[in-house]
Amino acid sequence: xxxxxxxxxxxxxxxxxxxxxxxxxxxxxxxxxxxxxxxxxxxxxxxxxxxxxxxxxxxxxxxxxxxxxxxxxxxxxxxxxxxxxxxxxxxxxxxxxxx
Amino acid sequence: xxxxxxxxxxxxxxxxxxxxxxxxxxxxxxxxxxxxxxxxxxxxxxxxxxxxxxxxxxxxxxxxxxxxxxxxxxxxxxxxxxxxxxxxxxxxxxxxxxxxxxxxxxxxxxxxxxxxxxxxxxxxxxxxxxxxxxxxxxxxxxxxxxxxxxxxxxxxxxxxxx
Numbered sequence: 001x002x003x004x005x006x007x008x009x010x011x012x013x014x015x016x017x018x019x020x021x022x023x024x025x026x027x028x029x030x031x032x033x034x035x036x037x038x039x040x041x042x043x044x045x046x047x048x049x050x051x052x053x054x055x056x057x058x059x060x061x062x063x064x065x066x067x068x069x070x071x072x073x074x075x076x077x078x079x080x081x082x083x084x085x086x087x088x089x090x091x092x093x094x095x096x097x098x099x
Numbered sequence: 100x101x102x103x104x105x106x107x108x109x110x111x112x113x114x115x116x117x118x119x120x121x122x123x124x125x126x127x128x129x130x131x132x133x134x135x136x137x138x139x140x141x142x143x144x145x146x147x148x149x150x151x152x153x154x155x156x157x158x159x160x161x162x163x164x165x166x167x168x169x170x171x172x173x174x175x176x177x178x179x180x181x182x183x184x185x186x187x188x189x190x191x192x193x194x195x196x197x198x199x200x201x202x203x204x205x206x207x208x209x210x211x212x213x214x215x216x217x218x219x220x221x222x223x224x225x226x227x228x229x230x231x232x233x234x235x236x237x238x239x240x241x242x243x244x245x246x247x248x249x250x251x252x253x254x255x256x257x258x259x260x261x
Contacts, residue, residue: 002213002215003213003214003215004208004211004213005106005110006106006110006147009110009113009114012114012117013113013114013117016114016117016118016120016121017117019121020120020121026126027175028126028129028130028168028171028172028175029120029126029129031168031171032120032129032130032133032168033120033121035133035160035164035168036117036120036133036136039136039137039140039160042140042156043140043143043144046144046147046149046152047147049149049220050147050148050149050217050218050220051213051214051215051216051217051218052214052218053218053220055220055224055225055228056228058149058151058152058220058225059225059228059229059233061144061149061152062151062152062155062225062229063236063237063240065152065155065156065159065160066159066240066244067240067243067244068164069159069160069163069164070243070244070247070248071247072164072167072168073167073247073248073251074247074250074251074254076167076168076170076171076251077250077251077252077254077255078254079171079175080171080174080175080254080255081254081255083174083175089175
């Protein structure tokens with residue numbers, strides 16, 4: 001399989017995650033779409049590492065998996081805090097930092 | 100040959116699960132589809148001859164992150180249904196711009212020679228790099244995760260408990 005086919009899969013996943021981030025209303029679904037985007041980036045690293053015989057890409061993928069796990073923990077803590085204050089996780093009602 | 104077939108099959112399932120995440124109305128179905136996507140990507144890493152990253156992906160994403168997302172859905176269960184939204188303004192211009200950009204990028208790609216052979220990334224070189232060249236990054240990552248955990252606990256605490 002050529003390298004470019006797998007890279008196109010990564011690009012397609014990135015576009016789908018971006019669509020979800022921009023159009024969804026529920027905060028949990030937005031966090032899931034961000035996870036899709038991070039996974040497409042990690043897939044990019046693994047593809048380049050495997051086709052070019054360089055272990056640095058796999059190492060970056062491992063570091064980014066750990067970083068993304070801590071990111072989703074902070075995001076869900078924010079979601080719980082918002083739900084406790086506003087009784088909803090609809091992102092249209094979040095206008096605290098909006099002018 | 101069998102590797103190519105497996106890669107195509109897993110890619111097809113990845114796109115299927117991603118479409119399921121985007122187009123399902125119930126939030127619980129979103130979490131189930133995204134668990135399928137994570138495990139599918141772990142299998143893809145294993146077929147791409149990086150088995151350690153695939154195992155870590157299945158453990159961390161397929162296990163921990165999925166359970167965290169499921170807890171998030173269960174604890175914020177009041178708005179369970181997504182309303183169907185219509186975002187179709189300027190659809191024609193969007194299609195034209197997307198076709199032009201993909202033609203341009205495809206023309207660029209067709210001039211480049213890409214490698215076709217997969218190389219096995221072993222555990223020895225991986226651990227040699229992680230605890231040799233990139234040991235500073237490893238320690239820094241531990242500090243960042245500790246800060247994220249403390250910050251998460253601080254955010255979800257009640258204000259009169261501080």
